[in-house]
Amino acid sequence: MDVLKGWVDGAPLLVLGVVVLLLLVAGLAVGIWVRRRHDSDDRRAPRDDDGQEGYVVSAVLGLLALLLGFTFALAVDRFETRRALVLQEANAIGTAYLRTQLLPQPHRERISALLIDYTANRVALGESSAAEQPQMLATNNRIVTDLWTATAAGFQSVKGLDFSSAYIDSMNTLIDLDTSRKAARTVRVPTEVFIVLVVYLTVTSGVLGYVFSGPRGRAAAVFMLGLLWMSMLLIVDIDRPTRGGIRESQLPMQWTLQTLKTTPPATYDRWLPPEAASAASPGTSPAAAAGTRSAR
Template sequence: MGDRGGLLDPLFHNMPLWLLGLAWFGVCLLAREAGVQLYRWRKARNPAIGENSIAAQAHIVAAIFGLLAFVIGLTFSIALERFDTRRGLVIEEANAISTAYLRSSLLDDPNRSLMQKTLRDYAQTRIAPEGIWDEQAEAQMKLSLALRTQLWDQTRTAVFPVRETDMASYFLETINEVLNVGTRRQVAARAHIPTRIMDVLFLYIAVAASVLGYMLGDQPGGNREATAVLLFLFSMMIITIVDLDRPQAGALQVPQVAMEELVATLQRDAPPAAARPPP
């Protein structure tokens, strides 16, 4: 599970991504300007400071931003791997519930009807449990856990009379898979990049921006525009990482097609509701 309690944890999980991106790009620009002002202050006190080798400065800046690119790439790979894990678990859980539903049709009534209804209700609660945990998501998860307990109780009742048969073994294996995948998906939904890593990454890019401004100093040309574009690109990559770490709250959402199609299929298979008697 992702580490919580980092310095910028509220920003990573609560602030809108577009606002977080703009705020951080502004911080990078301010850090760059702070570096420029530090250079000018030192040059005013020591005019010989501007005689440093431009080639040496280029090597220093290249090393700093090369390491930054490596750290961003590593963090991006972690976020992408966790996103792919969440996406794969949706398909895996949909297949497990579908298999359990089909095998439950081999049971006798009333066990068959009860278990299929529970599986239909349970599948409905498994649509998009990933993402930021608000009150609605917590309520949905509590209902899912209650249905999971109910599903196991109904399974035990259904297979107990035939517990020594192969059918009981196959059916128990299927239900266990449904419960296990549900637990793994629940854990994966709350697994985030440790926020201390993100704290260090944000701090590093701020320091790198200030060093960049210091190295450029008051050199003429379009350095400000070029460095602004560079800092914008780095900020955009970090926001993409944060977006991947918010699987249902940003532009990059975990696809729920497999679970939605399963729910639609199970609802079509549901028996029609009993008609109410006339008043």
């Protein structure tokens, strides 16, 4: 069972889709074969045309729709969580960057550069393939460590100011969201749910192959199974955050990265006198004090 679960988790979507399609075709062929055997059995009593087979098909398809809907809801819920975390992290990075501008040099320049590197790596990580992610995650963890080290060093220069706690909170939020996004990418629909769904799809294809007879009936069965097959592949694609065609949009992070790159620390010194801008000290600058109030 563990081997099967590992294969299902790691198999490419195309390979998994082909395997499921082959199972559906096999189930349909078995159903057609069983029906032909029954129809050619002279000892079998004449088939009653009382709608019993219709009830069976309705019940089977109804339960299958319930399973598909349940699995789809689980996958979409996890997808929406990952997408919401992207926006939250983008906002947290922007807040931390603005509050960093209230620090004196060299902490201000150093932490601002680290935040830009961190954001660029997060954007690349969100768009990377599974093979590229281990190296990018290692880079991400290194930058997080550097960020907190630089924050601890810069805190000594502002610990007596009112905004110091808010600044630490913004960095804590950024680091917490880093962990939240990592965890969200590992939480997926249980593999057992997909295995049961595939088994039920195969059984359903056998039932359809048995009940639907004639060219038109079998064409309808194939069409219905094709729709069910595409529905399952859509669920699998949504549930895979690092592979496939459906991923959470990185647009909020890209916007934040563009803003950070186009507004370097010197941008926030334009209203300061030259001597105050060179020092960029929140303890002596009225503009920095105003920035402290706006960053809270």
